[in-house]
Amino acid sequence: MNAKKTTKGLQASTELARADFRAAQRHESFRAFALSVPLLLFLVTTFVLPIGILLWRSIRSPEMDAVMPHLAESLRNWDGLGIPDENVFSALAGDIRSATQAGDLAQVGRRLNLYDAGFRSLLLKTSRRLAGEQSATWTKAITAIDPRWSDHETWRLMKRAAASLTPDYLLAAIDRQVGPDGHISVVASDQRLYLAALARTFWIGAIVTALCLLLGYPVAYLLATLPSRQSNQLMILVIVPFWTSLLVRTTAWYVLLQPNGIINGLIRTLKLMDAPLPLVFNRTGVLIGMTHVLLPFMILANYAVMRGISPLYQRAAVSLGAHPVVAFLRIYLPQTLPGIGAGAFLVFVLAIGYFITPALLGGSGDEMISQLISIQMERQLNWGLAGALSTYLVLFTLAFYFVFNRLVGVDRLRLG
Amino acid sequence: MKKLTASVVAALALSLWFAPLARAEAITITTFGGAFENAVSKAFFEPFTAAEKTEIKKEQYDGGLAKLRAMVEAKTTSWDVLDLESNDAISGCDEGLLQKLDPKSLGDPNDFLPGAVLPCAVASMVWSTVFAYDTTKLKPAPTIIKDFFDLKAFPGKRGLRKNPKVVLEWALLADGVPAASIYKTLATPEGLDRAFSKLDTIKSSVVWWEAGSQPPQLLADGAVAMTQAYNGRIYDAQIKDHKPFKIVWDGQVYDYEWWGIPTGTKNSAIAAKFISFASRPEVISQLSKYIAYAPPRRSAIPKVSPDVLPEMPTAPDNFKNALQLDSNFWADNFDVINKRFLTWLSQ
Numbered sequence: 090m091n092a093k094k095t096t097k098g099l100q101a102s103t104e105l106a107r108a109d110f111r112a113a114q115r116h117e118s119f120r121a122f123a124l125s126v127p128l129l130l131f132l133v134t135t136f137v138l139p140i141g142i143l144l145w146r147s148i149r150s151p152e153m154d155a156v157m158p159h160l161a162e163s164l165r166n167w168d169g170l171g172i173p174d175e176n177v178f179s180a181l182a183g184d185i186r187s188a189t190q191a192g193d194l195a196q197v198g199r200r201l202n203l204y205d206a207g208f209r210s211l212l213l214k215t216s217r218r219l220a221g222e223q224s225a226t227w228t229k230a231i232t233a234i235d236p237r238w239s240d241h242e243t244w245r246l247m248k249r250a251a252a253s254l255t256p257d258y259l260l261a262a263i264d265r266q267v268g269p270d271g272h273i274s275v276v277a278s279d280q281r282l283y284l285a286a287l288a289r290t291f292w293i294g295a296i297v298t299a300l301c302l303l304l305g306y307p308v309a310y311l312l313a314t315l316p317s318r319q320s321n322q323l324m325i326l327v328i329v330p331f332w333t334s335l336l337v338r339t340t341a342w343y344v345l346l347q348p349n350g351i352i353n354g355l356i357r358t359l360k361l362m363d364a365p366l367p368l369v370f371n372r373t374g375v376l377i378g379m380t381h382v383l384l385p386f387m388i389l390a391n392y393a394v395m396r397g398i399s400p401l402y403q404r405a406a407v408s409l410g411a412h413p414v415v416a417f418l419r420i421y422l423p424q425t426l427p428g429i430g431a432g433a434f435l436v437f438v439l440a441i442g443y444f445i446t447p448a449l450l451g452g453s454g455d456e457m458i459s460q461l462i463s464i465q466m467e468r469q470l471n472w473g474l475a476g477a478l479s480t481y482l483v484l485f486t487l488a489f490y491f492v493f494n495r496l497v498g499v500d501r502l503r504l505g
Numbered sequence: 506m507k508k509l510t511a512s513v514v515a516a517l518a519l520s521l522w523f524a525p526l527a528r529a530e531a532i533t534i535t536t537f538g539g540a541f542e543n544a545v546s547k548a549f550f551e552p553f554t555a556a557e558k559t560e561i562k563k564e565q566y567d568g569g570l571a572k573l574r575a576m577v578e579a580k581t582t583s584w585d586v587l588d589l590e591s592n593d594a595i596s597g598c599d600e601g602l603l604q605k606l607d608p609k610s611l612g613d614p615n616d617f618l619p620g621a622v623l624p625c626a627v628a629s630m631v632w633s634t635v636f637a638y639d640t641t642k643l644k645p646a647p648t649i650i651k652d653f654f655d656l657k658a659f660p661g662k663r664g665l666r667k668n669p670k671v672v673l674e675w676a677l678l679a680d681g682v683p684a685a686s687i688y689k690t691l692a693t694p695e696g697l698d699r700a701f702s703k704l705d706t707i708k709s710s711v712v713w714w715e716a717g718s719q720p721p722q723l724l725a726d727g728a729v730a731m732t733q734a735y736n737g738r739i740y741d742a743q744i745k746d747h748k749p750f751k752i753v754w755d756g757q758v759y760d761y762e763w764w765g766i767p768t769g770t771k772n773s774a775i776a777a778k779f780i781s782f783a784s785r786p787e788v789i790s791q792l793s794k795y796i797a798y799a800p801p802r803r804s805a806i807p808k809v810s811p812d813v814l815p816e817m818p819t820a821p822d823n824f825k826n827a828l829q830l831d832s833n834f835w836a837d838n839f840d841v842i843n844k845r846f847l848t849w850l851s852q
Contacts, residue, residue, distance in 0.1 A: 191601060192598070192599070192600070192601035192605075193600060193601040194599065195596060195599030195600045195601075196600055196601075198599070199600075202837075202840060206837060206838050206840060206841040207837065209836065209837055210833075210836075210837045213599070279845045279848055279849070280841070280844050280845060280848065281848060282844050282847050282848050282851075285848075285851060286851075289851070347726050347728050348662075348726070348727065348728050349726050349727045349728065350726075370712050370713065448715060449715075452712070452713060453667075453708070453711070453713055453850035453851065454850055454851035454852070456847060456850070456851065461847070464843070466571055467567075467569035467571045468569050468839075469839070469840055470569075470570055470571060470574060470596070470600075471840075
């Protein structure tokens with residue numbers, strides 16, 4: 090009886106202790122969460138939200154609704170066959186007038202120029218001619234201004250622009266469009282820009298990654314195996330460029346590589362060649378510059394892994410009769426795979442977003458996708474297309490992230 | 506004690522009330538910076554501050570309307586006057602990012618060069634895209650735009666801006682199309698093909714540049730035999746760095762630079778006052794003292810110092826075969842032509 094009571098009491102107190110422990114744990118994790126709230130908020134407002142908005146822009150088409158609401162409404166109700174009726178024409182006339190007054194007709198022009206370069210001037214011309222017009226039938230008045238208004242194609246594209254969500258930016262970003270028959274087709278050959286640029290971006294990224302690995306791996310090995318005094322001194326040579334501004338390093342390469350620069354000067358003095366080597370304003374310049382800028386990432390990622398590898402295994406393999414090369418390839422190399430993976434991932438992901446280095450050291454045909462995004466963003470104000478191009482870049486980066494996470498594990502990603 | 510507190514509070518409140526009146530007014534003027542900012546500071550900003558007791562804060566940007574659009578959309582316009590390129594002055598007005606100007610505040614409209622007053626912007630100066638070479642390195646000397654495209658008579662690399670503007674106009678000019686019908690020709694598919702096939706003939710020898718500071722550097726480094734450039738930059742290199750460069754004015758493509766007032770600024774009245782001040786003939790003519798760009802007003806041209814007059818894009822000798830950049834053409838067609846240009850570049 091007594092014993093039973095004691096067991097029960099013990100059980101109860103264990104329960105109590107457990108509950109206490111859980112409460113303490115909850116309290117602890119809540120505190121940890123509370124401490125990370127500022128960072129989370131910061132990340133959401135400065136990172137997640139802007140990227141989200143940009144991606145959202147790639148499928149939105151708000152211009153028609155905002156600037157020409159009546160026209161957008163009546164176009165959505167139009168069956169899309171032939172030429173629309175007087176209702177639509179009178180909505181067009183009214184909306185062009187109010188948009189001209191508000192000064193934002195060109196926003197619609199820019200939206201429609203995605204389909205055909207003539208739209209902006211067509212709208213502005215129509216607006217100028219409509220200024221003093223008082224007409225009973227708008228169809229007649231407007232089609233008299235420009236024959237394009239009696240073309241079914243003009244109206245088909247207007248109707249596409251009137252939809253509030255559109256796939257057209259995402260299609261345009263891979264050189265596709267929706268043709269008159271409703272099927273997706275490739276754009277004219279002299280307008281195919283983006284797919285080639287995406288492929289070029291990945292190709293340059295892959296070569297830069299391979300070059301970084303080739304150059305960085307031995308350096309990381311050296312740093313990891315040298316006595317710490319020497320390795321620390323050598324590490325400075327890796328770290329200082331890492332801390333130096335990207336722009337400074339790129340400009341320095343321009344000075345070194347240009348036709349009358351230091352390298353070509355040396356070649357000329359040594360009479361190795363007659364003509365200067367074309368080292369800059371071409372792919373060679375881009376690869377040299379980007380490899381140099383990204384090399385520290387590869388070295389540090391590999392160094393971090395190599396430092397933790399005991400030299401004993403390799404020594405054991407050699408003492409058991411393996412050739413040093415075989416020991417290296419079969420014992421050491423597999424242990425460094427996480428470092429290689431992490432370095433390659435970092436370098437590749439950074440490389441495909443590169444902008445300044447290819448712009449300054451590249452020539453014709455070295456445009457990377459970020460340069461084209463910037464043209465749409467800053468020069469063309471076509472944020473929809475900029476968003477669509479960015480969407481593909483983000484999707485590809487995420488895809489690489491998942492592949493990397495599967496193969497290596499993202500927890501292995503560390504520098505030093 | 507209570508009385509004292511009350512009077513202190515009252516005094517404080519009063520001083521706060523009057524503080525804004527006592528403070529000098531200030532506006533923010535945003536330009537491309539560099540040599541142009543220095544020139545407008547001396548020619549326009551300092552005299553305006555002296556005359557109107559208005560402080561001018563300087564900011565810089567790289568052109569394009571993206572930043573302005575973001576500010577207008579967020580209703581946080583912090584720029585009061587903006588230095589604009591033609592295409593931005595036109596589309597900024599079309600998109601409602603710039604305020605309409607009162608043409609009456611600028612004086613006689615016929616005193617301005619043709620097209621120098623837009624609904625939302627007024628020209629601040631005339632600048633020009635020309636080509637230049639190093640007299641010590643290139644002999645014989647090129648004299649006409651055809652020479653730029655003639656690799657046989659003038660071997661060597663060519664510097665061109667990585668932008669279809671001006672480059673395509675030059676290709677047609679060099680191919681024999683008269684200046685008057687350049688844009689008519691460019692507007693047709695055949696004309697565009699013709700321009701690109703002319704460019705094909707020098708494509709392998711072109712070094713493409715992006716920033717205006719690059720071409721004088723390319724010339725100085727000997728990286729190119731001749732290069733497209735902005736006349737002010739070459740003039741600067743000639744005068745300040747004593748470089749043996751020479752400008753070829755044949756086929757120059759000139760354009761205006763603009764002042765505009767962004768939508769949503771709180772200081773639009775002072776901004777308008779500044780623009781009207783900086784457009785006065787006696788003020789606008791001062792700019793040429795500090796940079797080789799010409800005033801866009803007829804009555805200001807005689808006021809320009811005779812020393813710099815021959816270096817102006819508008820000097821009669823330089824103006825013979827000049828073409829005005831058609832910004833409306835480019836506003837309509839830039840996107841499609843630029844896409845074709847970039848595709849052509851990567852082939």
